[in-house]
Amino acid sequence: GLFHGGTTETTWQQLEDILLKADVGPKAASDMVQRVRADHPTGGNVIDTVRGEILSILGPDRPLALDGRLSVILVVGVNGSGKTTTIGKLAKRLVTEGRVVSVAAADTFRAAAGEQLEIWARVSGAQLIAQDRGADPGAVAFDAVKASEARGVDVLIVDTAGRLHTKQPLMDELSKIKRVIEKAGATVDETFLVLDAQTGQNGIAQARAFTDAVEITGVVLTKTDGSAKGGIVLAVREELGVPVRFVGVGERPDDLRPFDAGVFADRLLS
Amino acid sequence: TLTERLDGVFSKLRKRGKLHPKQVDNALADVRTALLEADVAVEVADDLVDRVRSRALSEEVLKSLTPAQQVVKVMNEELTVTLGGEHRPFTLPGAPPIVVLLAGVQGSGKTTACAKLAKHLRSKGRRPLLVGADLDRPAAVEQLRTLGREIGVPVWSEGRDPIKLAKNGVKEAERTGADVVIIDTAGRLHVDPEMMKQARRIKDVTKPAHVLMACDAMTGQDAVIQAREFMHDVDTTGFILTKLDGDARGGAALSMTAVTGRPIFFAGTGERMDDLEPFYPDRMAGRILG
Ligand SMILES: Nc1nc2c(ncn2[C@@H]2O[C@H](COP(=O)(O)OP(=O)(O)OP(=O)(O)O)[C@@H](O)[C@H]2O)c(=O)[nH]1
Ligand SMILES: Nc1nc2c(ncn2[C@@H]2O[C@H](COP(=O)(O)OP(=O)(O)OP(=O)(O)O)[C@@H](O)[C@H]2O)c(=O)[nH]1
Ligand SMILES: [Mg+2]
Ligand SMILES: [Mg+2]
Secondary structure: OOOOOOOOHHHHHHHHHHHHHOOOOHHHHHHHHHHHHHHOOOOOOHHHHHHHHHHHHHOOOOOOOOOOOOEEEEEEOOOOOOHHHHHHHHHHHHHHOOOOEEEEEEOOOOOOHHHHHHHHHHHHOOEEEOOOOOOOHHHHHHHHHHHHHHOOOOEEEEEEOOOOOOOHHHHHHHHHHHHHHHHOOOOEEEEEEEEEOOEOOHHHHHHHHHHHHHOOOEEEEEOOOOOOOOOHHHHHHHHHOOOEEEEEOOOOOOOEEEOOHHHHHHHHOO | OHHHHHHHHHHOOOEOOEOOHHHHHHHHHHHHHHHHHOOOOHHHHHHHHHHHHHHHOOHHHHOOOOHHHHHHHHHHHHHHHHOOOOOOOOOOOOOOOEEEEEEOOOOOOHHHHHHHHHHHHHHOOOOEEEEEOOOOOOOHHHHHHHHHHHHOOOEEOOOOOHHHHHHHHHHHHHHHOOOEEEEEOOOOOOOOHHHHHHHHHHHHHHOOOEEEEEEEOOEOOHHHHHHHHHHHHHOOOEEEEEOOOOOOOOOHHHHHHHHHOOOEEEEEOOOOOOOEEEOOHHHHHHHHHO
């Protein structure tokens, strides 16, 4: 390994570069290297220590716990991050577990968003609740709760339009969608921020803004089948306490896995 | 701001009115951190800092009354040059129908960019045809058709093989007299050899004047890898940098241009069909430096 031949200034720099290239961020990377270096002045099990640091930042894995009455999962995130696809995969997973699942097409803005979710509903075995393009997303969400309760659905997953967190009216719209779901008599059990693994330092700004708008309970890290390491989730966990719950590993229905911190850490350091 | 930070570095000690090279090194370390915070790729940031170092150790900076401003000025110039210098106009050479191919990773904004570009080119007097060669993503062709209807540009997409479809799309343009063919393709990862081979084949059979890579402005370190791999596999001629209406610093722009030498022609600045602007390197330099 990198440090088993002893340690030089270069090896510490190489370690920092590995972290930087993983989108951990320059301050976090430098801090982590300082800490590890203080514990390992002559090298040795450095990579193991770093791996341990990453695991302790990420915290314990938190599997999905959906119980009893209608569970609602709200899915949010910036444009193109993988929300609609993730919903299709998650719906399939839950249907395979024997649950009755519905998906709400509350992205009433983007071209063919409804059509895209409709295909995923068919593929996953979930029921689709949708209205015409241009309908009020809150109205779709409200409808979806009422219809899901009436049909004995176990889990309702609500798709929303991609939005940049810098657009306050769109963030307000998201807060409103959440309030409407609650007004309809349901609780939002999980709000997932879907984050593209290739996202750079802007990811933490995204997470902050979405947390302010709708209180995020988990991150789904998508497109981890690429070369990007997704190191930004460390800052999201450390600063906002939000854990990664699932990872997307491809574009097919089965390409969703529960988050495994050990796998993530190994990949980041590879 | 970066200038304020560097002022702090330089104000600590000055001997006989001249800066010590060590102070310049400290300032450059700060500049490197600023670039990394802005998502510039490590190798690109290091290369840029090295170029700036030799200029920063010049008499002009060392003897300056405002060395921080000088270093930032040098930084800005080097950044602007790497980003392309001045705005590069997007020209369509060759005999019609001229082909423009859009490529890039999943979700980067290709389909939206195809429609925006079609609208833009029509406003310049062109007769574009949109070709939907993404047969992978659910409702991808439907998305392009919907956008085409919105802007009044025809969309063609028939067949089940993206490569044959793309080639036939060009034939369709010849048939209808469209003088520009804009081909939308499926998002793909540079680490997926089958999909990169497909992209290469689409390029081979359509002989495009341009292969534009759509890249998301919020991309981090991976931008340099994506840009290099796409360049290698499909000979990218330039970029569209999308989602610049967010607050990402956009260091990816530098990574992409530095490693390919190709220009960024356009900036995507929103979800509407008018949200396509020419790209200005000097403005981007300021945004990256913060
Ligand atoms: N390779 C890979 N591609 C993915 C993954 N998740 C989603 N995608 C792709 O990313 C692209 C965007 O996915 P969408 O589900 O449309 O993303 P979205 O967030 O709903 O997009 P908007 O609604 O437009 O904001 C599609 O081409 C998906 O197939 C993943 O884990 N791996
Ligand atoms: N805010 C903003 N959103 C954009 C911009 N360009 C595209 N989008 C949005 O980003 C999302 C993805 O855009 P698409 O055009 O579907 O991306 P794509 O590259 O074709 O995606 P795939 O075909 O799945 O690879 C959509 O929600 C678009 O509306 C932009 O410049 N600004
Ligand atoms: Mg979507
Ligand atoms: Mg597309």
